[in-house]
Structures are given as structure tokens and as C-alpha cells.
Amino acid sequence: MKQFVTRRLGYSLLSLLVLSLTIFFFVRVTGDPAALLVEPGASEDDIAAIHHKFGLDKPLWAQYGLFMMSLLRGDFGQSFYYQTPVLDLYFDRLPNSLLLALVAMAFSLAVGIPTGILAAVRVGRFWDSAGKLFALLGLSLPSFFVGLVLILLFSVYLGWLPSSGSGGVLHILMPAFALGWYFAAAHMRLTRSSMLEVLGSEYVKLARLKGLPQSWVIGKHAFKNALIPVVTLAGINLVLMINVAVVVETVFAWPGVGRLLYEGISFRDFPVVQGIVIMGGTMIVVVNLLVDVVYAVIDPRIRLEK
Amino acid sequence: MAATPNRPLLEIDNLSTHYVSAQGTRVVRAVDDVSLRISAGETLGIVGESGSGKSTLALSILRVLPPAAQIVSGQMWFENEDLVRKTDTEMRHVRGKRIAMILQDPMASLNPLFTIGNQVGEPIRVHEGTRRAAAWRRACDLLKAVRIPSPETRVTQFPHEMSGGMRQRIVGAIGIACEPRLLIADEPTTSLDLTIQAQYLSLLRDLQREHGLALIFITHNLGIVAKMCDQLVVMYAGRVVESGPVSRIFNAPAHPYTKALLNSIPRMTDNRNRLTAIEGQPPDLSSLPRGCSFAARCPAAFDRCHKETPPEFNLEGGRTARCWLASVAMQSGAA
Numbered sequence: 285m286k287q288f289v290t291r292r293l294g295y296s297l298l299s300l301l302v303l304s305l306t307i308f309f310f311v312r313v314t315g316d317p318a319a320l321l322v323e324p325g326a327s328e329d330d331i332a333a334i335h336h337k338f339g340l341d342k343p344l345w346a347q348y349g350l351f352m353m354s355l356l357r358g359d360f361g362q363s364f365y366y367q368t369p370v371l372d373l374y375f376d377r378l379p380n381s382l383l384l385a386l387v388a389m390a391f392s393l394a395v396g397i398p399t400g401i402l403a404a405v406r407v408g409r410f411w412d413s414a415g416k417l418f419a420l421l422g423l424s425l426p427s428f429f430v431g432l433v434l435i436l437l438f439s440v441y442l443g444w445l446p447s448s449g450s451g452g453v454l455h456i457l458m459p460a461f462a463l464g465w466y467f468a469a470a471h472m473r474l475t476r477s478s479m480l481e482v483l484g485s486e487y488v489k490l491a492r493l494k495g496l497p498q499s500w501v502i503g504k505h506a507f508k509n510a511l512i513p514v515v516t517l518a519g520i521n522l523v524l525m526i527n528v529a530v531v532v533e534t535v536f537a538w539p540g541v542g543r544l545l546y547e548g549i550s551f552r553d554f555p556v557v558q559g560i561v562i563m564g565g566t567m568i569v570v571v572n573l574l575v576d577v578v579y580a581v582i583d584p585r586i587r588l589e590k
Numbered sequence: 591m592a593a594t595p596n597r598p599l600l601e602i603d604n605l606s607t608h609y610v611s612a613q614g615t616r617v618v619r620a621v622d623d624v625s626l627r628i629s630a631g632e633t634l635g636i637v638g639e640s641g642s643g644k645s646t647l648a649l650s651i652l653r654v655l656p657p658a659a660q661i662v663s664g665q666m667w668f669e670n671e672d673l674v675r676k677t678d679t680e681m682r683h684v685r686g687k688r689i690a691m692i693l694q695d696p697m698a699s700l701n702p703l704f705t706i707g708n709q710v711g712e713p714i715r716v717h718e719g720t721r722r723a724a725a726w727r728r729a730c731d732l733l734k735a736v737r738i739p740s741p742e743t744r745v746t747q748f749p750h751e752m753s754g755g756m757r758q759r760i761v762g763a764i765g766i767a768c769e770p771r772l773l774i775a776d777e778p779t780t781s782l783d784l785t786i787q788a789q790y791l792s793l794l795r796d797l798q799r800e801h802g803l804a805l806i807f808i809t810h811n812l813g814i815v816a817k818m819c820d821q822l823v824v825m826y827a828g829r830v831v832e833s834g835p836v837s838r839i840f841n842a843p844a845h846p847y848t849k850a851l852l853n854s855i856p857r858m859t860d861n862r863n864r865l866t867a868i869e870g871q872p873p874d875l876s877s878l879p880r881g882c883s884f885a886a887r888c889p890a891a892f893d894r895c896h897k898e899t900p901p902e903f904n905l906e907g908g909r910t911a912r913c914w915l916a917s918v919a920m921q922s923g924a925a
Contacts, residue, residue: 491701495684
């Protein structure tokens with residue numbers, strides 16, 4: 285088990301290094317941030333002064349070196365635009381993103397797992413077809429569209445829910461639904477297919493042959509096995525939800541990390557973009573690691589693998 | 591062996607189980623008009639090639655069929671109760687308690703996520719309402735009964751920590767957990783190597799003797815039938831083509847298919863270089879030919895075989911055969 289964790293940890297650090305290189309060079313391809321920070325018609329000297337202030341006049345490799353050095357000290361640099369540390373900005377917004385992702389995840393699991401099991405147990409019948417339709421809609425409707433339809437229905441026509449911002453319980457319902465909608469369908473489909481595979485297995489047949497009640501056969505023998513891939517997917521999806529909510533957060537003006545990234549890209553605020561991407565990447569890597577460990581705890585076969 | 595009571599332990603009359611496709615257009619007659627009986631303490635062998643309906647027959651007895659399959663007609667009298675007419679809940683109390691079954695793949699029939707003790711103890715907890723700890727101790731005893739060394743450690747382990755032979759013995763332990771009257775073993779030794787196979791067979795025989803079990807042994811290995819079974823049922827294309835006491839059938843098979851099966855066993859003393867195989871393929875069970883289903887492969891077929899399906903003829907010595915020739919040669923009275 286120790287060896288397993290160590291090896292996975294090594295892979296994780298390697299992926300992060302590659303990610304930092306990629307984002308550092310790609311973000312610099314988008315253009316010169318100084319152009320957005322100065323008045324129109326500013327002199328060459330003013331621009332050079334800004335370049336010098338942010339260290340943009342040094343060679344790229346030196347910039348990367350400095351960036352990585354401070355990163356190792358836990359310093360993500362200062363935002364060009366806000367003139368405050370990136371980490372402060374990030375941690376200001378993170379709780380909102382986390383809250384949104386958790387509510388969206390709870391919604392997607394509460395809908396996805398039971399409907400997936402129902403569809404698998406009643407395969408080929410009404411509930412299975414209904415589930416398939418739901419999955420099709422969930423996977424094919426983009427979240428900005430779902431978001432706009434929700435705003436139209438619940439804010440404009442019915443006037444029940446606020447269309448943007450944060451603060452109350454009511455504010456989170458629509459963005460969480462718009463964000464969780466796609467994931468509910470994904471979780472439903474995976475639960476269904478994984479459940480179907482397990483229901484056809486010999487050990488489920490043996491469980492039936494033992495005379496166990498249907499609830500044991502499905503709830504104990506089938507469910508736990510079918511859940512393994514769903515747990516993996518949900519773990520990765522939670523982190524995805526925090527990091528891909530850019531569109532939903534922008535549509536609903538939800539003050540999360542996603543919207544901060546959107547702003548960072550618009551203003552060519554390199555430290556902000558780099559910081560958010562690296563934090564996101566770290567999260568994805570850490571969760572992948574955790575999922576692997578949880579996996580090993582649930583499934584005794586993985587523990588012993590060399 | 592226990593004395594045979596008047597009524598057999600299990601009596602199956604004209605059972606048919608069909609697989610129906612989703613649109614209802616294709617009907618596969620996996621088990622077609624099958625009758626057989628087995629008495630307490632007896633061993634009945636069911637032989638036939640792959641796809642002849644042996645496993646479907648076994649699953650029909652316990653009514654654990656895939657969704658597409660259903661029992662369309664017939665009766666199954668077990669201890670004077672008709673299993674076909676039982677409700678699902680009543681059937682659940684039969685499974686694992688009065689009739690148990692061993693599946694053919696020991697590597698796949700144990701749940702990888704639960705300990706051996708948990709899985710062996712389950713039928714005891716469900717059928718006898720035993721508490722977890724007591725069921726655990728019983729599981730320990732059962733492992734001992736199937737000759738697994740150091741059962742106290744084994745109960746705490748997971749299936750992946752055991753060999754195939756050991757797992758199959760554990761599946762056997764699950765089978766006898768509630769002391770059933772009838773144990774159905776569906777090719778339980780196919781995936782084991784020969785030495786382990788022999789050990790397993792002698793274990794099954796000992797368990798049978800100790801518990802007075804009736805045993806239905808499904809196999810395609812005639813050598814095992816000769817060693818283990820009292821009675822034999824030969825299946826072909828979903829039907830029973832011949833049945834009766836093993837020794838009589840082996841000495842004088844009445845059906846050409848049985849004859850061909852016995853001829854296809856390789857022998858050490860045989861000087862021929864080639865193995866004998868039965869020419870041709872079994873028919874498609876969703877579109878059976880008119881007449882006898884074996885006629886197309888039968889060396890002795892004549893006109894009538896291609897036109898009329900032979901009924902099950904009762905022959906002397908408690909034998910039956912579905913063959914027009916048997917009716918001429920050995921019939922003791924029309925069926």
C-alpha cells in the first residue's frame with residue numbers, strides 16, 4: 285500500500301511540472317498585458333516601465349525560473365490588474381466555487397445513482413427508456429443553454445428565483461442545477477451500464493441461487509461492485525465542477541473561481557490565469573490520487589498489486 | 591444410500607423453457623418437453639453438448655432464469671410441491687435452503703468485495719435468521735467440511751487470495767450450508783485440473799453420503815458420469831433423447847446420439863489415429879427441423895425420422911428413448 289501511494293505521488297508531481305510549463309508559455313501567446321493596462325496613446329517608456337515592473341522584460345526562461353522559484357515558496361505572484369496577491373483573490377472566490385460544486389454534485393448523485401439503478405433493474409422497460417431520454421438531454425444540452433432556459437423560466441416568467449449573484453439558498457439552486465445537469469446524466473449512464481454488467485455476473489447469479497432477497501442481491505452484491513467506477517468518476521467530476529464552472533458562473537454571475545479565470549483571461553492577467561490553472565491542476569491530481577487510494581480501500585484486489 | 595421412497599424427491603413433467611426475443615419474433619426452445627425424476631440420495635447425470643439446454647434446465651428448476659427466458663409449460667414436483675406454481679417469495683425460501691446449486695466458474699461465482707466468511711454465512715443468515723457472529727462460526731465449520739486447511743484464517747480472506755480449486759470448494763460449502771435435499775452441480779469441475787477434479791468429485795461424493803443429498807450432476811464428461819452417477823439423462827437440442835440407469839445405457843445405448851457420444855470418448859487401447867467426432871452441427875433451437883432433431887446427423891436415420899418427431903418411448907429397465915428405432919428394438923409397451 286505504501287509503495288502504491290509513493291509511486292502514484294511521483295506521477296502526480298511529474299504531471300504538475302508539465303502543466304506549469306504548458307500554461308506559462310501558452311498564456312504568453314495571448315498578447316501583451318501592458319496594452320490593456322495603460323491609457324490609449326501611452327508612450328513607449330510607460331509600456332517599458334510596466335514591463336519592467338512585472339518582470340516581463342526578462343527572457344522567458346528566466347521568467348519561468350523566477351515563477352517556479354516563488355511557486356515552490358507558495359507564492360503565486362501579484363495580479364497585474366488588482367495589484368493584490370493571486371492567492372488572496374483565489375481563496376476569496378474558492379469557497380463559492382466549492383459550495384456550488386458540492387451542491388451540484390449532491391444533486392447529480394441523488395438523481396444519477398437511483399435512476400441508473402432503476403434503469404438497470406428494469407432494463408428494456410419504461411423506466412429504462414425514460415432514463416435514456418434523460419441521459420440524452422443531459423449530455424447534449426450545453427450548460428449555458430440550460431442556464432438561460434432556467435433564468436427565463438424561473439426568474440423572468442415565474443419570478444421565483446434570483447437570476448444572478450450569490451448570498452441566499454435561492455441563489456445557488458439554478459447554477460447548481462445547470463452545472464449538475466450534465467453530470468447527473470453522466471452518473472446515471474455509468475451507474476446503469478456498470479450495474480447491468482454486475483447484474484449479469486456469476487456472483488450475482490450465485491447470490492440469487494442462495495435465496496437472498498432481491499434487496500440484498502441488488503443493494504449488497506450488485507450495488508457495491510457497480511459503485512466502483514461511479515466513485516471514480518464522481519471524484520474526478522467534483523474537481524471538474526470546480527474548474528469547469530467558468531460558463532455557468534459567468535451566466536449566473538456567481539462569484540467563483542471560474543469567473544475569476546474568465547476575468548483573468550480577458551485582462552491578460554498572467555499571474556491570475558497561471559495561478560488558477562495550477563491550483564485546478566493540483567486539485568485534479570490530488571483527487572485522482574485520493575480516488576485511487578479510496579479505490580484500493582474498497583477493492584481488496586488493488587491493494588496487493590505491485 | 592438412502593432407501594428410495596415411493597414418490598421421487600424431484601419429478602419434472604414435460605417442462606419447457608423458452609427464450610423469447612424482445613420483439614417476440616424469435617423463440618428459442620432451450621428446454622423442450624423435458625421429464626425426469628430423481629430420488630433422495632441418488633445421483634443423476636445430465637449430459638449433452640454445449641447449448642443442449644442443460645444449464646437452462648438447471649436454472650429452471652431453481653427459477654433463476656435470465657429475463658428473456660420463461661417456463662412456458664410443465665410441472666416440477668419437489669417434495670410434493672409444484673415449483674412452477676410457487677410465488678417468487680416462496681421460491682426464495684427453496685433456493686439455497688432446500689435446493690442448492692454450484693455454478694461452473696469458481697473464479698467468477700464469488701463476489702470479489704466480500705470475505706469468504708461473509709459469503710458462506712449468507713444463506714445461513716437469510717434462511718435460519720442466524721446472527722452474523724454465529725453464521726461466521728458456521729462458515730468456519732463448513733470450510734472444514736470441504737477440507738480447506740486453517741479455516742479460521744480463510745474465512746477472513748477474500749476470493750482473490752485463493753486458488754481455483756479452493757474457491758470451487760468454497761462454492762461447494764455455500765451449496766451445503768443449509769443442508770439442502772437436492773444439490774445441482776453445473777459442470778463444477780470443468781475449470782479445474784485433473785488432480786483437483788478427482789479430489790473435488792470425491793469430496794462431493796462424501797458430502798452426498800454424509801448429508802443424504804440427491805445430486806444432479808451436469809457435465810459433458812462421460813467418464814465422470816460413469817464414476818459418479820446412478821441415473822443418466824442425455825440431452826440433445828433441448829430435449830431428453832435417452833434416460834435410464836447409467837450401467838444399462840453404457841452397455842447398450844438405445845439412441846444413436848448416445849451411441850455416438852460413447853464412441854467419441856478417446857481410448858488408450860484405440861489404434862485409430864483420428865478421434866471420433868459426431869459429424870455436423872446441432873440444429874438451431876429457434877428453428878428446429880421437422881421430425882427428429884438428430885436426424886440430420888444420425889447414421890441410422892430413415893424416412894420417418896425426417897417427417898415425424900419421435901415421442902418418448904418407455905423401454906424396459908426404467909429407460910426411455912426418443913427414437914423410432916428404439917421403439918422397434920427394445921420397446922416393452924407403447925408410450
